[in-house]
Amino acid sequence: MPDGTPARTLRDIPGLIAAGLARASDRAALEAVAARYAVAVTPAVAALMDPADPADPIAAQYVPHPDERVTAADEHPDPIADEALSPVKGIVHRYPDRALLKPLLACPVYCRFCFRREQVGPDGGVLTEAELADALGYIAARPAIREVILTGGDPLMLSPRRLRAILAALDAIPHVESLRIHTRVPVAEPSLITEALTEALATDKALWVAVHVNHAREVSPAARAALARLVARGIPLLSQSVLLAGVNDSEAALEALCRALIAARVKPHYLHMLDFAPGTARFRVPMERARALHRALRGRLPGHAIPTLILDIPGGRGKVPAGESHVARAGEDWIATDPWGAAHAYPPPVAAPGESR
Ligand SMILES: *Cc1c(COP(=O)(O)O)cnc(C)c1O
Ligand code: SF4
Secondary structure (H helix, E strand, O other), X not given: OOOOOOOOOEOOHHHHHHOOOOOHHHHHHHHHHHHHOOOOEOHHHHOOOOOOOOOOOOHHHHOOOHHHHOOOOOOOOOOOOOHHHOOOOOEEEEEOOEEEEOOXXXXXXXXXXXXXXXXXXXXXXXXXXXXXXXXXXXXXXXXXXXXXXXXXXXXXXXXXXXXXXXXXXXXXXXXXXXXXXEEOHHHHOHHHOOHHHHHHOOOOOXXXXXXXXXXHHHOOHHHHHHHHHHHHOOOOEEEEEEOOOOOOOOHHHHXXXXXXXXXXXXXXXXXXXXXXOOOOHHHOOOHHHHHXXXXXXXXXXXXXXXXXXXXXXXXXXXXXXXXXXOEEEEXXXXXXEOOOOOEEEEOOOOXXXXXXX
16 A cells, blocks of 8 residues: 555545545545445555555445445345344344344444445444343244344454353353354454454354455455464354455456465355345346356365355345256256256166166
């Protein structure tokens, strides 16, 4: 960076301009965006950006863009209907066996494509003690809930003390068998993954951490070290990425991302189709292209390095795999398409006597 890496998190347009990350000529437009959607660029993330590259895949994710002022006709402030599925504040409950718990709505950075962008922000969204007790009570009263997913905002923005209290309360609910935390902290503010924080994550129940990462460069040395600190505590790591035009919509970018994740001991898990959040049209990758990119990973990467292409059906109808199936019906039998595109009967054809296959 020409001006050196900023020492503090950049939270406004003048700060981004001064750091060389936004153009002064865009100031008025970007001020209008910042008045509507939260802005934060941590020093760790700013250090990954190349201000000389107008198409920088890191800057594209975090630096506001004038196009965010326009909400397209197909975009919606609550694209996957969290609100309609929220029985009490801080809970989203769509599947009988899993519930989301959102203890706060602050994040280390604010992604320009976030599906909760109308809700997340630095001021607000922290559940009060009473609200948290109500949310935990909702979970405790429903034996069908087997997994609690802490999300937000970013749960790892909580103090270790508060996080410990929430995890201890969940640990004490007998029917909750496993916990999951969705976070961008290891990438966006790896220094927050302290000894005290990883200690707070010690649970009796299995705790899985799903890390939001979209580009190989985000798996920086500091991020790798933070992830290693979680692994050292016995925490299994999954990734979730969003397929984003201008960030990772090429075979090479996706392959590099998946390889960087595997090398950091993170299982590439979900590659999300972008939700229809307001002002995000510039990131959209059409389904046809998304499926072609996803298909190209098969045969090119180890099996465990390939994420599932996943679509959260708009309106809160649930997540479904969006990739192509390699196996299709053919009358009574099936046809399997190999990684190179050739079709094969399944079960295999039975050789006639005396014939070799
Ligand atoms: C995404 C989501 C989940 C978790 O789904 P998985 O496929 O298990 O990751 C659970 N509840 C809600 C409301 C969700 O949006
Ligand atoms: S970290 Fe997650 S919740 Fe926060 S702005 Fe980014 S995508 Fe949204």
